[in-house]
Amino acid sequence: MKHFRYLFPLLITGFLVACSGNQVKPNDTEANASGASSSSRALDSESSSVGIEDQQGVMLDALDDPANPLSVRIIYFEYDSAEVNQDSLDAVRSHGQYLSVNENRMLRLEGHADERGTREYNLALGESRAKTVRDLLILEGAQPGQIEIVSFGEERPAVLGSDEASLQKNRRAEIVY
């Protein structure tokens, strides 16, 4: 299941942030991974191996640059809305352009909702959010085959809590490379 990441020339130096390396093919048989921890959580455990490469002076991917718009991996939404806010547009466009240039990279968009409203409606809403982001990526030149979509509705909140600040963090689409 593990794929080695492709390394691209370093754009801006900087320390590594915890990000990603788990490439996912569209329609990848996730069943193989079932039982393991949730794939979005798997990101954390992969960051350390990349860190060693950094110490050895290996060139870094733009994805790993904390100053690059690509470091934004979570897009937030308003209540019962699947529209991408103006504030998030730059980040989404950067990911689209990145995919367009790096044709062998893939990503998964995970759509989520806050706890308000019914679970089934929220599952559909999470998918709508992921699809809005996908459509923007494609506008920037990404190929549909580079993008996988999954919705978890309100089933996997990022934070617990019912205050507006918590709910806001849960209405999101996560970009997972």
Next chain:
Amino acid sequence: MRSLLLSIGFIVCMMMQPAFALLEIEISQGVESALPIAVTAISSDSSPQTRLITQVISADLHHSGLLGVVERERYPDGLINKKQVEYQQWRNNGIEALLVVSTQPISADQFRVEFFLYDLVRNKRSLAHTVNSNSQSLRRVAHKISDVVFKSLIGMRGAFSTRIAYITEMGMGKEKQYILRVADADGHNPRSVFMSNKQLMSPVWSSNGSKLAYVSFENERSEIFIQDMASGKREKVSSAPGLNSAPAWSPNDQQLALTLSQDGDPNIYILDLQSGKKRQVTSHYGIDTEPTWSADGDSIYFTSNRSGSPQIYRLSLSGGKVERISFNGRYNAAAALSPNGELLAMVHNNGQGYRIGVLNLRNDSFHVITDGGLDEAPSFAPNGSMIIFSTRRSGSTILSAVSADGRVQQQFRLQAGKVREPTWSPFR
């Protein structure tokens, strides 16, 4: 996909041992006009079997809200036997019905349970029955007695022998477990029928009560499974690209309405369980989901945001006509139809939180019958008297039941975990 019979795997678990965390029920609001009934053993019977049976029946009748079980202090003086009842004395104490129970052992683990129901207003014995039971089936026998007593006194079939299924979420973080459970209608005797470390949602009983359909994320995406309650066998029936969710059995159990997004936006499809063929029945941009069938199978109620916010719509399966049903409030979703087809319960929000609302389809009257902030997943009892749903209480989620007219509310308290998405079984 029909052939894809899944064996019972590492996350599947048929646990038959009695669970320790029982649900308690408390009634938060009663009915003044409840018919006063005494439920008692005959004076010569102090057996634990009779005590259990009278306790279970008392709780059943009390929880209906329609019967008021009177305390022993209100009984008239004198012995209680099954042959002779001093009607006038009981009536003088304000008691209108008397249920007398006795149990005799007939072998090591076999009992003969007798019960007599007296109508103290009309001075007559209205029921006299004998049932055999072993020690394991005493609760079931008690629920059966509750059913016939309720029918005799209220004129409506009792639903005390039915079951509820629900999802329990236990533990935190990586230890989190999602458990599909089935319990008696009074919350006792919960059994875990499926367990996973990934999310489960939307359980729903087949129309004949032999199977549950539900959504599982065990493969990191939503897929629909059907599980047979007798054998525990599971079958994956839908795993199309995109959403596979919101299963709803047709009245004859041969089809499953469900939500798929394989062709773009989430729409309602009908899956023929024999052939595995799928037919798309709604086609609209935006979200269509949460289908539920009318009793005659001719139409499907569903949630759609085609007007901007979620509302309930009805689709005629013969003509394909879609009409909007809900007009009260900005959020109406997850419709549940009463067994007689007259009432439509739904999750309703008009700015005061998510509550259960009931729309009378005959006269279009609409009433909000709960007062929570995040009440969800309404499901009717098969006799239409009560609606079970999930509600937030002090940071956790518990089950609650409310009479369809909103007058009686009771809560099922679980001692551990969050309990949600109840679905009430049909009659057995």
